[in-house]
Amino acid sequence: MANRKDLRGWMEDVDKMGELLRIENADWDLEIGCITELNRRKESPALLFDNIKDYPAGYRLLCSFVNAPSRVALTLGLPITHSEWELSQVVRQHIGEWENKAKDYNPKIVKSGPILENVLSGEDVNLLKFPVPRWHELDGGRYIGTGDAVITRDPDTGDTNLGTYRVMVHDEKTSGWYMSPGRHGKIHREKFHAQGKPCPVAVSVGQHPVIFGASSTGLSAVSEYNFAGAIRGEPIEVIRDESTGLLIPADAEIVFVGWSPVGKERQEGPFGEWTGYYGSKERAAPIIEVERIYHRNNPILCGAPPFRPPSDNHCFQGIVRSALIHNAVVNAGVPDVRGVWQHEFGVHTFTAIAIKQRYAGHAKQAALIADQNRQGAYMGRFVVVVDEDIDPTDITDVLWAMCFRCDPEKDIDIIRQAWASPLDPLIRKPTKAFYNSRAIINACKPFDWMSEFPIAVKSSPELVAKTKAKWAKKMGLQT
Numbered sequence: 001m002a003n004r005k006d007l008r009g010w011m012e013d014v015d016k017m018g019e020l021l022r023i024e025n026a027d028w029d030l031e032i033g034c035i036t037e038l039n040r041r042k043e044s045p046a047l048l049f050d051n052i053k054d055y056p057a058g059y060r061l062l063c064s065f066v067n068a069p070s071r072v073a074l075t076l077g078l079p080i081t082h083s084e085w086e087l088s089q090v091v092r093q094h095i096g097e098w099e100n101k102a103k104d105y106n107p108k109i110v111k112s113g114p115i116l117e118n119v120l121s122g123e124d125v126n127l128l129k130f131p132v133p134r135w136h137e138l139d140g141g142r143y144i145g146t147g148d149a150v151i152t153r154d155p156d157t158g159d160t161n162l163g164t165y166r167v168m169v170h171d172e173k174t175s176g177w178y179m180s181p182g183r184h185g186k187i188h189r190e191k192f193h194a195q196g197k198p199c200p201v202a203v204s205v206g207q208h209p210v211i212f213g214a215s216s217t218g219l220s221a222v223s224e225y226n227f228a229g230a231i232r233g234e235p236i237e238v239i240r241d242e243s244t245g246l247l248i249p250a251d252a253e254i255v256f257v258g259w260s261p262v263g264k265e266r267q268e269g270p271f272g273e274w275t276g277y278y279g280s281k282e283r284a285a286p287i288i289e290v291e292r293i294y295h296r297n298n299p300i301l302c303g304a305p306p307f308r309p310p311s312d313n314h315c316f317q318g319i320v321r322s323a324l325i326h327n328a329v330v331n332a333g334v335p336d337v338r339g340v341w342q343h344e345f346g347v348h349t350f351t352a353i354a355i356k357q358r359y360a361g362h363a364k365q366a367a368l369i370a371d372q373n374r375q376g377a378y379m380g381r382f383v384v385v386v387d388e389d390i391d392p393t394d395i396t397d398v399l400w401a402m403c404f405r406c407d408p409e410k411d412i413d414i415i416r417q418a419w420a421s422p423l424d425p426l427i428r429k430p431t432k433a434f435y436n437s438r439a440i441i442n443a444c445k446p447f448d449w450m451s452e453f454p455i456a457v458k459s460s461p462e463l464v465a466k467t468k469a470k471w472a473k474k475m476g477l478q479t
Contacts, residue, residue: 005237006114006251007208007300011062013074014046021045027053028061028142033135036063037307043068043082048300052131058298061131065147065302066209066316075209075316076231084319085341085393092323098230102222105229107160107238113250115239120293126172127290130205130254135305136272140282142169143271144205147304147313149215149224150177151202151246152188155195160247161185162224164216164304164313167203167288168268175288176268177201177260180421181434182378189260189286198259200244201288206253206295206302209316211236216304216313217320218374243291253300258290274347276308279423310344318344325351328373334366341392349381352392360447364413367440371415379421384441389456401443405453411442 014020026032026049039047045068049061066072069084078094081087120126132142145167152161161184168176179186185201192199204211210231214224222230225247229235238247241257248255268285270278304313318341326340336356343350353370355362363385371383386392386401406412420427420436427434445453459467468477 005208005232007062007206007253007302010074010208011046011048011300014065014071017070017074017080019045019068019071020048022048022050024049024051025053028055028131028133029053030134030137032061032063032131032133032303033305036135036303036305039064040067040307040310046071049131055131059129059131060298060300061133061303062206062300063147063303063305065304066213066313067310068315069319071209072213072316072319075213077233084315085339088319088322088326088341091319092326095320095323096327098227099222101230102226105226105235106223107225107229107247108235109240109247110237110250111239113237113239114296115248115250115252115255115294117297118293118295118299120295121291125256125290125293127169127175127256127293128172129293130295130299130301132169132301133303133305135303136307138278139271140168140267140269143167143305144169144175144301145177145203146306147205147212147302149204149207149211149249150185151204151248152185153200153246154184154188155191155197160223160225161188162211162215163218164212166271166273167205168271170266170287173290174266175203175256175290176266176285177203177288178268178271178285180378180423182419192260193262196262198261200246200257201260202241202244202246202248202255202257203288204249204252204255206300207249208251211249211252212302212304213316213320216317217324218378241292248294252294252296253302254293254295256288256290256293258288258292260286260288264289272306273423274306274309274311274314275423275425276306277425279421279425279427280429309347314344314347317347318342321348325353325370325373329353329366329369332369332373334362334369336362336388337366338388339392340370343393343395345395346381348379351380351383352386352395352398353383354386354388354390354392355444356388357444357447357450362447363442363444364440367442368415371418371438371440378419379424379436380418380438381436382439382441384443387444390443398443402441405445406441406443413440414438415440 237250265284415438
């Protein structure tokens with residue numbers, strides 16, 4: 001199935017797969033958020049809201065777009081599969097290739113594109129022209145930026161970054177934008193402000209999911225535009241905004257651009273975040289003064305609101321981040337890594353890694369690298385290393401290993417003062433710095449007497465195959 005260039009082509013393919021559910025006449029105020037929350041189970045459809053209360057037909061909102069493995073595969077141009085684990089293994093095989101080829105896929109600057117169908121400036125600028133939801137009951141306002149790609153530029157190097165950050169609407173011409181410490185967009189803003197200059201910013205709030213996926217993954221070595229181009233196999237077409245000079249996707253649905261001035265802040269939040277908590281209260285945050293809005297006719301706003309895990313984006317992130325961590329551990333020289341999985345109930349915070357032990361210290365080496373590479377380092381909490389007979393995607397299997405192969409006195413180490421976030425509900429605010437601790441859990445058989453470890457109770461593969469051949473049909477089992 002072809003991976004088309006724009007969001008509308010992608011949606012056509014999703015519709016053909018029978019995975020697009022159209023919902024009419026929902027209310028932007030909480031109702032859309034609650035419907036999306038109820039839809040967050042695995043294998044649920046993408047939701048396309050139309051005829052939204054207070055808005056004309058055709059001003060649409062797309063949610064739950066990458067919360068199923070089949071749609072993640074479509075987005076990445078890979079064979080459609082319904083298994084997250086199988087897809088993660090396919091992604092792992094391709095992701096190094098995409099990273100290596102990314103340098104050959106610089107974004108292609110073009111003069112025109114669908115995003116230029118409507119260009120609003122001056123008095124015509126109005127962020128509330130679009131059906132921006134209030135997602136959660138205790139949110140401090142309406143959030144236009146959840147399934148977004150926030151585009152910034154490093155004033156020193158000129159490098160462009162795309163990141164997925166939360167963006168709140170203050171009024172028709174002003175938004176707030178929140179970014180956790182260490183994120184590239186925040187570093188860019190701080191650099192501009194340190195020079196006494198406003199920070200240029202563009203916010204795409206409707207785009208092909210491959211751009212959103214690259215934006216939300218947290219890449220470090222390659223440009224998100226280049227990475228998305230490598231996945232697609234052709235450069236991403238972009239238009240240079242006349243005012244800020246930033247590159248915006250030519251086939252995006254809605255993009256607004258402007259400046260984040262030095263010293264100007266407004267109260268932002270609270271907002272129900274991906275941890276499943278309101279990790280921070282209302283507080284002053286920098287603003288974006290919107291200078292121009294670009295949008296297509298009958299525009300589609302993308303929403304990926306967080307709830308108690310799993311949320312809208314956790315399927316995509318679990319698949320891709322697991323693959324990235326697996327490759328990072330292997331590329332660091334750790335042998336015989338059999339699998340890595342970030343469990344969706346903990347998002348960043350719970351990583352399981354399976355290895356075939358080869359030497360004393362092998363398990364701890366794998367755990368430390370899994371925890372402290374770029375993908376694992378942000379707001380982690382637990383890394384559990386298990387033997388190769390344990391399925392790292394099966395939390396019951398992982399907990400069984402923890403219960404009977406881990407001696408807490410010997411096999412749990414604590415890392416202190418690691419990279420955290422104000423979103424962490426365990427950090428009491430206010431504080432001057434955001435740190436957390438990590439538990440490194442060795443749930444492998446003790447290496448020095450592994451051969452003497454009691455044998456697990458389990459039918460042999462030969463017996464299982466023989467029994468299935470005889471009884472699978474009667475029992476309704478898969479063969």
